[in-house]
Structure formats: C-alpha cells, structure tokens
Amino acid sequence: MGICLHCGTPFPRTRKTRKYCTNRCKTNACLERKPRLRASEIDALRELLHNDFDSIDGMRERLREIIAPDLPPISVDESRAPIPRMD
Numbered sequence: 001m002g003i004c005l006h007c008g009t010p011f012p013r014t015r016k017t018r019k020y021c022t023n024r025c026k027t028n029a030c031l032e033r034k035p036r037l038r039a040s041e042i043d044a045l046r047e048l049l050h051n052d053f054d055s056i057d058g059m060r061e062r063l064r065e066i067i068a069p070d071l072p073p074i075s076v077d078e079s080r081a082p083i084p085r086m087d
C-alpha cells in the first residue's frame with residue numbers, strides 16, 4: 001500500500017500509480033505545486049529582461065513586485081554589489 005501524496009488516502013501501489021491514489025489527485029497536486037503566473041505578470045517578467053539595473057537588490061525588488069507583491073519590499077542598498085555595466 002502507498003499513501004497518496006495529495007490527499008493522504010492509502011491506495012494499492014502499482015506500476016502506474018506510485019504517488020497519488022487517482023489521476024484527479026495527481027492533477028490537483030500538480031496544479032497546486034506551482035501557482036500559474038498571469039499573462040500580465042509574464043509580460044512584466046519579460047520586460048525585466050530588457051531593463052538595466054544598478055544593483056542586484058534593485059533587480060530583486062522589481063522581481064518581488066511582480067511575483068510576490070504580498071511580501072515586504074527588499075531594501076535597495078545601492079552601495080552593495082553593483083552589477084558591472086556593459087557600456
């Protein structure tokens with residue numbers, strides 16, 4: 001017997017199902033593992049690729065704004081670890 005990693009139900013472990021008791025649990029577990037980004041968030045991330053940043057922290061803070069707006073801001077210390085510029 002195995003224990004379903006999603007709902008915790010014991011189920012007979014077979015070659016086909018080793019982690020989840022049903023396909024539904026497999027699908028749900030997969031969906032919950034990684035919350036999907038919205039199209040607008042992906043656009044913002046792509047835009048990030050083209051931006052110049054004066055510091056690692058500046059870039060991290062912009063990233064946080066996009067993917068984790070609920071987290072506290074990262075303080076930007078311009079004096080720390082500047083990214084070398086190509087120009």
Ligand SMILES: [Zn+2]
Nearest residue numbers: 004007021025
């Ligand atoms: Zn299950």
